[in-house]
Amino acid sequence: MILFEFPLTERIRTLLRLEDVWRRWTHFLEGKHRDDHHAALITLFELADIAGRTDLKLDLMQELDRQRSALLSLPAEEVDTECVAALVERVERTRSALLNMVGRVDHYLRGNEWLMALRARAHIPGGLCAFDAPAYHFWLEQPPERRAQELERWVAPLQPIRNGIELVLSLLRGNAERHEAVAARGAYQRELKGACCLLARVQVDPALRVIPSMSANKYLINLRFGPPRSDLRPSTQPLELDVPFVLELCRL
Known part of the structure; x- marks a missing residue:
């Protein structure tokens, strides 16, 4: 069977788009070739572009609040109370991590001048060739383990967003x-x-x-x-x- 998903609100549409980009990020990050990590970096910029257009953190916190209220309103005699308690704890932990994020979702990247210079060049077709960005070419020639570590470090501040998206969509799909x-x-x-x-x-x-x-x-x-x-x-x-x-x- 082929599965097609149709978001019925703009908020869920944005979450599905980000989920798809995160999936591609993971795929490219796990690769070893320089082209894999080039694609991962471009995907990171795509994440920042989508997340920076909306008040994503507030949207996720509101959805998590709604999920928490729905879970707490379930009749105790009809559910596994331990499972519900574990879900409520996960919702609260995820919401707390989002609350602790400071500023816009993409401001963590904006503070890195090198990444911002690459982001500007990436919008130009073929703009990251070795002769246009020699420092980037040098980075791509580093050992794949080092590149992967730096990619993970750059995306780490966005992890609460990813966790929030995964939890909201998981609970939503589970209530079908x-x-x-x-x-x-x-x-x-x-x-x-x-x-x-x-x-x-x-x-x-x-x-x-x-x-x-x-x-x-x-x-x-x-x-x-x-x-x-x-x-x-x-x-x-x-x-x-x-x-x-x-x-x-x-x-x-």
């Missing part, structure tokens, strides 16, 4: 309402009831060779499946087949 459904001739509509839905997850068999597109508001979800297009846009071509799929509605 699962539905097995069929989209008649590729079209499906579902009324949203109850608590606000923040994330929709669609699983579909890759053998069907269809891609979902979704539009939603707080009352209704409209889902349409279509064949893949080479221009990456949602297909407007109607399907002649019914599409079985799994829909998960994630709420707080």
